[in-house]
Amino acid sequence: MIHRVTIVLAEYCPHCVPFSLSNAKKIAHDLDVPLRILNIEYSAQELLADKLVKEHGDWSEDYLIPQVFVEYADGRVIHLLTGFSEAVSATESAWQALFSSSFYKNLVHGQAETHRNTLKDIVEDYLTFSSQCRRHCTKSTSFIELWSNPTKMVKAYVCPDGYVSRVIAFSTHPVVTWFRNFIVNQGVGEILNDRDLRLASRHGWELETDISHTFKHISPTGVIYEVYWTTYPKTDEERRRGLFLCSSPEQREGCKRLFVQNINSSRERCPQCSTSDI
């Protein structure tokens, strides 16, 4: 994954400013990474620039500028462009050629793929739906992450008052037992009925666009598993209790843990956080 674009330049150089600088900004924007500007008129930046050009660029004592690089998270660096010694227009043409090249398109496409193929991205892009609060009010819900690692994550549909309609575990392997323990560890096992935990397999080909390829990146079976937890209270006593998230979607604070309280209660924090506030 690319993590930075760097341009080595000087303010006085007409090959550099303004057009090479704005083109470098465009690359950083296309790749969705920061741009580092190394201005060789400042000695600290010049040191870094010299090292980069010496190791990965077109080095000579009085090297040509601008020079542009993309740097990968694993330390690899690719040199993209060196300004021409001839007319400024030659450097401008080089930029245009770079942008219309298939090399550049692949660079951007590759970055987009590496950027968006984590479990988190797939859930966000394809397995998140807009929905309304259920059993509590009719407001629309937000889908809030409670916990995640690269192969498992837990998210909940939560209304603005913090009421939780549905909790879902996403994973690359079926994790019903793990999810059951997760719920119990949150301290809300009292309202968990094992019948209410239901498993579903999601295949890349059944989604809006066929993303089987992306699924295979993260899941050895090519399947993303969901375990849904929706409570179906049976008795009046059960109907009075509701599942809530500590801190409502509109508030930033709170411990983001689940807790149980009367469904008509408006308390937005769990008992622990409410106590520590006082």
Ligand SMILES: [Zn+2]
């Ligand atoms: Zn609600």
Ligand SMILES: [Zn+2]
């Ligand atoms: Zn809390």
